[in-house]
Amino acid sequence: MCEDCFEKGDARAPGSDADEAGSRRLFLLLGLSVLAGCAKQTVLSPMPSPPWPARPPRSPDVQQETTAIPRPAPPPPTPDWRRKLLPRSAWAHGRPVPTRMNRMSSIRFITLHHDGMDPFFATDHATVAAHLEGIRRLHRRKGWGDIGYHFAVDRAGRVWEARPLNWQGAHVKDHNPGNIGIVVLGNFEQQQPSAAQLDGVRVNVSTLMRVYNIPLSRVHTHQEWGAPTACPGSTLQKALLRLRRNGWLG
Numbered sequence: 254m255c256e257d258c259f260e261k262g263d264a265r266a267p268g269s270d271a272d273e274a275g276s277r278r279l280f281l282l283l284g285l286s287v288l289a290g291c292a293k294q295t296v297l298s299p300m301p302s303p304p305w306p307a308r309p310p311r312s313p314d315v316q317q318e319t320t321a322i323p324r325p326a327p328p329p330p331t332p333d334w335r336r337k338l339l340p341r342s343a344w345a346h347g348r349p350v351p352t353r354m355n356r357m358s359s360i361r362f363i364t365l366h367h368d369g370m371d372p373f374f375a376t377d378h379a380t381v382a383a384h385l386e387g388i389r390r391l392h393r394r395k396g397w398g399d400i401g402y403h404f405a406v407d408r409a410g411r412v413w414e415a416r417p418l419n420w421q422g423a424h425v426k427d428h429n430p431g432n433i434g435i436v437v438l439g440n441f442e443q444q445q446p447s448a449a450q451l452d453g454v455r456v457n458v459s460t461l462m463r464v465y466n467i468p469l470s471r472v473h474t475h476q477e478w479g480a481p482t483a484c485p486g487s488t489l490q491k492a493l494l495r496l497r498r499n500g501w502l503g
């Protein structure tokens with residue numbers, strides 16, 4: 254397990270089962286128009302509003318297009334993204350626990366991790382799904398509200414939805430607010446990432462950068478936050494540096 258990941262040192266936020274519906278709706282929104290890994294009771298409450306404000310258009314062209322449309326539509330997803338993104342429902346056997354999580358604040362960062370467990374080479378759907386569920390259960394046993402990461406990338410390059418993006422992640426101690434967590438499945442101190450996996454990471458990161466207007470300077474690996482950790486592992490760190498030099502172009 255990627256060490257030094259924390260659910261919080263942050264205040265708890267109330268939540269509800271309706272948040273699950275909100276998350277699904279958000280994910281559906283991501284899946285359709287965009288590109289879319291800390292238990293306690295749940296209390297029914299009204300549907301939450303989106304956790305981050307619609308970002309303002311930056312270019313004159315976009316401003317012109319959105320004159321008649323109040324909420325600017327994000328850029329269309331790449332075909333690769335839509336084909337490879339798998340919903341949380343494809344693997345998770347339990348719901349996020351809102352009372353154990355904080356709501357996501359305005360998204361500003363992306364951080365990459367490895368799971369750091371035993372080397373993992375499986376590419377079949379069932380085995381990957383079971384692996385993700387194992388990570389979720391491990392994080393739940395820590396008392397966290399859900400798997401700590403927002404996305405996971407498997408060795409076949411598929412991207413899996415993990416913790417819904419309307420909840421703050423639990424993956425970098427003291428730096429979780431506004432920080433999207435992506436876990437690359439495997440232990441990259443002991444194995445190499447596959448080409449397909451790196452391509453999945455590239456598509457995932459470049460799409461999120463575009464959708465949330467995250468600059469290159471705010472895309473980090475776990476160890477780059479100054480944490481005493483080898484995460485995301487030496488081989489993946491090296492590969493990610495190559496992708497970064499290329500601008501994460503997707």
Ligand SMILES: [Zn+2]
Nearest residue numbers: 255366475484
């Ligand atoms: Zn990590």
